[in-house]
Amino acid sequence: GLHIAECQKKPEDYQKVYNAIATKLRDEDEYDNYIGYGPVLLRLAWHVSGTFEKKDNSGGSFGGTYRFKKEMEDPSNKGLQNGFKFLSSIQEQFPWISHGDLYTLAGVTAIQEMQGPKIPWRAGRVDQTEDLTPDNGRLPDAKGDATYVRNFYKRMNFEDREVVALLGAHSLGKTHYENSGFEGPWGAATNVFSNEYFNNLINEKWEFVKNEAGNMQYNSDKGFMMLPADMALVQDPKYLKIVKEFAKDQDAFFNEFGKAFTKLIENGIEFPKNIKTTVFKTLDEQE
Numbered sequence: 001g002l003h004i005a006e007c008q009k010k011p012e013d014y015q016k017v018y019n020a021i022a023t024k025l026r027d028e029d030e031y032d033n034y035i036g037y038g039p040v041l042l043r044l045a046w047h048v049s050g051t052f053e054k055k056d057n058s059g060g061s062f063g064g065t066y067r068f069k070k071e072m073e074d075p076s077n078k079g080l081q082n083g084f085k086f087l088s089s090i091q092e093q094f095p096w097i098s099h100g101d102l103y104t105l106a107g108v109t110a111i112q113e114m115q116g117p118k119i120p121w122r123a124g125r126v127d128q129t130e131d132l133t134p135d136n137g138r139l140p141d142a143k144g145d146a147t148y149v150r151n152f153y154k155r156m157n158f159e160d161r162e163v164v165a166l167l168g169a170h171s172l173g174k175t176h177y178e179n180s181g182f183e184g185p186w187g188a189a190t191n192v193f194s195n196e197y198f199n200n201l202i203n204e205k206w207e208f209v210k211n212e213a214g215n216m217q218y219n220s221d222k223g224f225m226m227l228p229a230d231m232a233l234v235q236d237p238k239y240l241k242i243v244k245e246f247a248k249d250q251d252a253f254f255n256e257f258g259k260a261f262t263k264l265i266e267n268g269i270e271f272p273k274n275i276k277t278t279v280f281k282t283l284d285e286q287e
């Protein structure tokens with residue numbers, strides 16, 4: 001059955017955690033050739049939530065099971081240990097926060113501090129025991145085509161528009177051979193949230209090439225790259241229509257992403273009425 005959220009702390013307590021993560025993001029800006037920790041924290045929040053299986057309500061962000069070996073060492077999670085290590089000092093400073101709340105709050109902080117949309121967030125995830133750790137293999141394959149991507153996200157109750165919006169997060173950070181067998185973009189990696197990904201999909205001239213790890217990927221002459229699963233969004237007519245809309249209208253993209261990301265990090269959890277939604281202030285808004 002659904003997990004019921006439980007929370008004893010107040011919204012201002014979580015704003016303190018947000019501020020500690022946001023301050024550390026600013027201080028430790030050299031990570032990954034000065035991309036910073038934003039993208040990898042966002043990917044961590046997505047990966048701990050993307051294990052959700054609606055059929056038996058297993059996986060998902062509630063239990064914080066990423067902290068256990070089986071999930072941390074899932075090949076799909078390679079590289080996320082950098083995000084986990086970044087959060088260890090935050091965990092020490094706020095020992096009362098559950099792991100699921102910490103990982104998802106860190107993803108929200110990363111998005112907002114990278115000038116992305118506001119992401120409504122609720123506390124109350126409760127650490128579960130190791131036996132509830134979901135098996136490896138629940139996260140999507142980068143080689144998937146549009147049919148694969150559409151079917152994959154059905155497992156988490158996401159429709160086309162939500163899927164296209166969520167993939168817009170690929171305007172951030174980069175791929176690394178040592179993590180996933182894909183590499184790039186070169187020089188153009190960013191840490192500012194935008195709809196650039198959609199404009200690149202449409203406007204760049206793409207070449208489908210075998211990379212140095214033996215995997216096929218799309219490269220553009222401007223140094224951008226796309227995964228096969230990215231390119232699926234312009235190969236499928238229904239996805240393409242939404243890509244074109246988000247390429248033109250950044251607000252529409254931001255709006256859709258904000259809703260879909262909250263849904264992603266809350267999948268499988270029931271929040272009692274007394275647990276209020278928090279919209280955190282960015283550091284800039286508090287200065």
Ligand code: HEM
Pocket residue numbers: 039040042043046078079140141142143149166167169170172173174175176177178179180181182227229261
């Ligand atoms: C079809 C679905 C998806 C696939 C196949 C996919 C695959 C990948 C791969 C292979 C990487 C490179 C990892 C590395 O080499 O370090 C990556 C990076 C990334 N992904 Fe996705 N992803 C998907 C959906 C998402 C979603 C839904 C989000 C967030 C909402 C997301 C956020 C990110 C971010 C921020 C990075 C950059 C990480 C960094 O720079 O360290 N991805 N993704």
Ligand SMILES: Nc1cccc2nccn12
Pocket residue numbers: 170171172173174175184185225226227230
């Ligand atoms: N930055 C980034 C990360 C992951 C996938 C991806 N595709 C295009 C760009 N991109």
